[in-house]
Amino acid sequence: MGDDEAGRAAEALIPQFQLERLLTQDQAGRRIVLLGSIDSKPAILLAERAAFASDDDHLSTFAASLEHIKNLGANDIYSWFLASSGVSNGASAAQQPPDLKLNLIYPCTEKHVKKYTTQRVRMVTETAETFAKHVRPYMQRNREEGRLNWVFNIIEGRTEQEDVMYREHGEEGFLVLPDLNWDRKTLTSLHLLALVERRDLWSLRDLTRNHIIWLKHMRQKLLDAATKLYPSIEWDELKLYLHYQPTYYHMHIHIVHAMLEAGTTQSVGKAFSLENIISQLEGMPEGKGMADVSLTYFLGEQNELWTNIFLPLKEGQGPSQA
């Protein structure tokens, strides 16, 4: 049997596949693994959405080749759609759901272009000295500019109260919100944020050996809160971590389901496990804390920490104050 013939024989098997059940759906739903049979023998069929071809020929005809474009909504210059790739005339195609999601920003600005242009990413090592001399002052300026008002408004009960899912007051006080990226229903992709009530902790850099007991209590309280909110989740199915650098300088802890597919939010060089921070503090001598160690993490080149601190340091100049 020639290769072509073997290939055709293999191709002929696929349409004969009889579904028994779905084994797995992952990669943000873009891969399915089906268990079934062909000719009464068991078979597994994996199907995944392919990458887009990125050559200009295909990209330039891409928009015009779309079919069944259906608008789902619009807000100002933003609108979103479902669509199907290619031209589908057949009856069975009509039964298959749209395979593309579209977003249109029209008209767009330079800011949109910058936002969607791939940023180069750099690894930086922030020593204790760089933190004290440059990064902590940056955090302070950032806080003084009023960028935390939205956090304080939530903590003080003035805004977004409908999103607060859980709240405790006091020195070990905190409140729990859904992360913006969570659909608020799929439990295996649960993503919550816990904002602590105390305001003296700007980031994990402020944690010292003196906070070990407080951190352990917080951990227990966060696991209790999340499993109370979602009783079908067990406490050891929850992953807790902090970002460094965080997006805002008021201490907050991410709570995610351990099955949530790992993306940038959970990535090494960005996410620091709460338990491993506790463990790192426990391994330190008395009087020490996270402000005394080097931390290595990544930054986009458009991040102010890169442009104003780490790039000048790399180039042998003093960081700017901007």
Added chain:
Amino acid sequence: MGDDEAGRAAEALIPQFQLERLLTQDQAGRRIVLLGSIDSKPAILLAERAAFASDDDHLSTFAASLEHIKNLGANDIYSWFLASSGVSNGASAAQQPPDLKLNLIYPCTEKHVKKYTTQRVRMVTETAETFAKHVRPYMQRNREEGRLNWVFNIIEGRTEQEDVMYREHGEEGFLVLPDLNWDRKTLTSLHLLALVERRDLWSLRDLTRNHIIWLKHMRQKLLDAATKLYPSIEWDELKLYLHYQPTYYHMHIHIVHAMLEAGTTQSVGKAFSLENIISQLEGMPEGKGMADVSLTYFLGEQNELWTNIFLPLKEGQGPSQA
């Protein structure tokens, strides 16, 4: 203008989109962001492959609805294909590339079914005591079973030499291999593995303060090797990490491009940054090391460490020796 009318107006914009250039392709190539214009005004069009519908109606007709199935290769019971979803008769559809990748395992076994059935994931905290009493003996049994022979074969130059991209001998000796998941050409998704030549380090648990200098030298050598192999990459575009638990108990370090999309391999609770391990060791008193701290990480429920050690511990029984 009614909502339907506004929707139709929005839908009519899409086919008018004139491509200027591709801004970004991410999410494993499954999202593209195109810059262009509509009616001479700038526009951004984002297109992403949708998740598969997972209801039985669609899944049961899925295989039969595929078109243009093209076999790419086969090996024993495994074969792989490209295909298009839906029925495409039109001329422009023929110009669009296949939007699906398929894998068929036929006939498959119970082992395949188990492999592709979603595993529940658990977070565990491995204390210094649990490590010494249970996990280290597990590692030792694992090493004694000869599971490292393939590593020693590579280190001693007996097998897979065609894959060795870089090698240095001595106490700071190591060799560099491409990770199996890397396509060996896309630089922004570079993923290399460095196997150290010395055999006394089974995992990051064996690292102590005495290894700090060695680790710093290794870090520098790995960055040098990778940037020598790929001169267009700068050293601060490389991320270095170790897994805990690793797949095999001979110390190896992952080297990835900082732009590589973060997945499970880089996830908190699995990936430990090399620099942050060094930093953690530096923060410890003399004589201490990674064997003295608690480590929190995740395990699939089918992992032997879960079934034989952590599940029995959770249930208050002693771990089994199996």
